[in-house]
Amino acid sequence: MPPLKIALIGLGTVGSGVARLLIEQSERISRRAGRSIEIRRAVVRDLDKPRGVELPAGVLTTDIQSVIDDPEIDVAVQLIGGVDDARTVMHALLDAGKDIVTANKALLCEHGFELFGRARELGRTISFEAAVAGGVPIINAVSQSLAANQILSIEAILNGTSNFILTEMLTKRTAYDVVLREAQELGYAEADPAMDVDGTDAAQKLVILTELAFGTNVPLTAFPVQGIDTLDLVDLLTADELGYRVKLLAVVKLLDGQLEMHVQPTLVRADWPLAKVDGAFNMIAVEGDAVGRTWFSGAGAGQFPTASAVVADIIDTAVGRAALTFPQLDLFREQAALPVLPTEKISRRYYLRFTVEDRPHVFAEIADILGRNGVSLASIIQHETPEPDEAPAATDEATVSVVVMTHRTTLGKLQAVDAELDRLTTLHGPRVRMPVAD
Ligand SMILES: NC(=O)c1ccc[n+]([C@@H]2O[C@H](COP(=O)([O-])OP(=O)(O)OC[C@H]3O[C@@H](n4cnc5c(N)ncnc54)[C@H](OP(=O)(O)O)[C@@H]3O)[C@@H](O)[C@H]2O)c1
Secondary structure, three states: OOOEEEEEEOOOHHHHHHHHHHHHOHHHHHHHHOOOEEEEEEEOOOOOOOOOOOOOOOOEEOOOHHHHOOOOOOEEEEOOOOOHHHHHHHHHHHHOOOEEEEOOHHHHHHHHHHHHHHHHHHOOOEEOHHHOOOOOOHHHHHHHHOOOOOEEEEEEEOOHHHHHHHHHHHHHOOOHHHHHHHHHHHOOOOOOOHHHHOOHHHHHHHHHHHHHHHOOOOOHHHOOEOOOOOOOHHHHHHHHHOOEEEEEEEEEEEEOOEEEEEEEEEEEEOOOHHHHOOOOEEEEEEEEOOOEEEEEEEEOOOHHHHHHHHHHHHHHHHHOHHHHHHHHOOOOOOOOOOOEOOHHHOEEEEEEEEEEEOOOOHHHHHHHHHHHOOOOEEEEEEOOOOOOOOOOOOOOOOEEEEEEEEOOEEHHHHHHHHHHHOOOOOEEEEEEEEEEOO
């Protein structure tokens, strides 16, 4: 077989990992691909940046057109981030007849429908194992290995940066801001970590998994997305005391023909596998009607874990597997979309924390409001405060934290509670609300 000629579009963290893997493990990869893989071009913006990989002379270029115009390049490995430029480049590469391998989840989340449609029209393929959970082969698992199942639910930790920060906050009993700075210094968080810590990155990956599992395109705006960036250490510690870990959980469930979806910091029972995933790792629990619950975990990002998934896609394309499987994927097609359960109807148990004035009858007012709105309480936790005669002179500002665990209730009811609580003058400081995983 003649070599498969590829172009790497982007030679940053992932791109240079892919180049190194292809070069350093060429014998193993050629054997598995059934032919050798030749990097014909690597497109970057800055030719002078160090890349940590030796490429033959003439391969590195800033000229994307040299890839588009080269009919011998079969596969374009699209490893630039962002959306707008990446989309333009992807269209040009598809139109030029290239099969695509990509790790860009933001692009697929936003423009997957149009790009996959175009690829189908042109008889080309798009492979994207690295776009969700880095080195964990979840795309292959959901789309192929579990193809006999109706997927019933996916519950996942999909953002390693957030999970690293949550783990460090709890184990070192340190506040969010301090841990974020440390994570940036260690390279676990980007200089601009916004999309990681505000839940967007996990939500983009959930949208792609939902496409694969349910054949439905759900926009990011159609479900609640909340990150870890407003979490207070005290809630992680209180959850720990109650036997839970707080995890940024991305969830999609099929319930009576509707999809329940959310990405939120969530209390997960400490003995549950998802609670035990620490540091920058990912875990995905997938439940199918035939297989039951399956668990996938590993490195969700990083140079070589991500390159592992990208190179597997290149091998699949070389062997011809991608050409067989891509047209069959239940993905980004025009088909009746499953409705998404409206946010106010999502029914779960909740952890609520209130900061209240430390005097009689205050909690009774909160309990009354919860009760009148049909929210029933499973437990109430208030740490002991000093006896009045032992305590420093009480001031108007003396407050105490009260934590309530509710029975299952809807967000709609809690929103009604919130509106009433807003009128109480005895409540101070932030009110915290986190769902509890079933
Ligand atoms: N890093 C991870 O662990 C990871 C994991 C999973 C998925 N991903 C996804 O993989 C993609 C790449 O991530 P990364 O971390 O490797 O990013 P990165 O380190 O920022 O690298 C991006 C590369 O793309 C090049 N580039 C950007 N815009 C370009 C343009 N318009 N024309 C030509 N080249 C351009 C850059 O060139 P210069 O080097 O010259 O600036 C750089 O080589 C992203 O979509 C990311 O979300 C990353």
